[in-house]
Amino acid sequence: VMETDVVRVSDEMDQETVSRLFAEHDLNVVPVVDAQGKMKGIVTVDDIVDVVQEAATEDIQKFGGMEALGLPYLQSSRREMIMKRGRWLVLLLVGSMLTTTAMEGFQDQVARVPVLAVFIAMIVSTVGNSGSQASTLVIRAMALGEVRAGDWWLILRRELMIGLALGLVLFVVALIRVIIWGSFGVYGDHYVLIAIAVGISVIGCTMCGTLAGAMLPFVLRKFGADPASASAPFVATLVDVSGILIYFGIANLVLSGVLPL
Incomplete structure (x- = not known):
């Protein structure tokens, strides 16, 4: 029996929205369509696991008061570490000066x-x-x-x-x-x-x-x-x-x- 009401995603939809769709509908795979409704490919739950892990890592790093790293910790250069952590530390230092004032x-x-x-x-x-x-x-x-x-x-x-x-x-x-x-x-x-x-x-x-x-x-x-x-x-x-x-x-x-x- 053919199903016509199939959950699908647009090829322009962002990754986090797609991951929420997987969670809401308990999906294992979902078709990707273009603006005309033509199928362009599929997204599997394995793909979503990588997206969720990447998004969670980015959010956790931001929670810690720094810019998100573009690469895993040991693969990130010292320069990138200093720049992305230093900017926030300078901003926080300036903010703490308000408390001092x-x-x-x-x-x-x-x-x-x-x-x-x-x-x-x-x-x-x-x-x-x-x-x-x-x-x-x-x-x-x-x-x-x-x-x-x-x-x-x-x-x-x-x-x-x-x-x-x-x-x-x-x-x-x-x-x-x-x-x-x-x-x-x-x-x-x-x-x-x-x-x-x-x-x-x-x-x-x-x-x-x-x-x-x-x-x-x-x-x-x-x-x-x-x-x-x-x-x-x-x-x-x-x-x-x-x-x-x-x-x-x-x-x-x-x-x-x-x-x-």
Whole structure:
């Protein structure tokens, strides 16, 4: 019995779209046709395995904060390694300078209340880690075709609630940690207020990092860039500045009038 409704692909279709078609329909082979519908050849599942492996390798390298290599690791020249890794390292260094600039604006507060400096690393790590998690999930969902450009509003609302929930969990952990250490006199007499300031900052940083990490791939796609470029190091560097601003802003609100800010 002849089948007329056969799954087929165009000879102009990109490789990743073809690989998703194989996965959706559990295909072993698919015909390739031209614009007139004439058969030009076939694509087998063995061909797709190579494509998927190549695409996954490229995405993983981009997640690591570098340009994808054109050849396997040991076959790539030192010059190519330096160029493709160095460009991103320079960009990330410039981005980290923004964090340094933001820190310079709060030197007076840190000088007057040195204990605030103790929690900067924790704040920066929190905002960076939450952003990296969100961007990784969204980028992978985009690669698998689970999320489309028009889904940004759905993702925004979803990540807003997830970020809030995660922030509340981390708030409790941070609060307990600061209060326990503070009870031994490590952070001075107002350690409870300091704990509250740090805890609220953690909530704000988690939500900020989550939303920024989730939305950045959509922004890159909107401007024609590869969403996979929103690598974990890039997102972390981008949101570090936000973490510093949130932390010192909340510290000023909570501790104003109690400590000499």
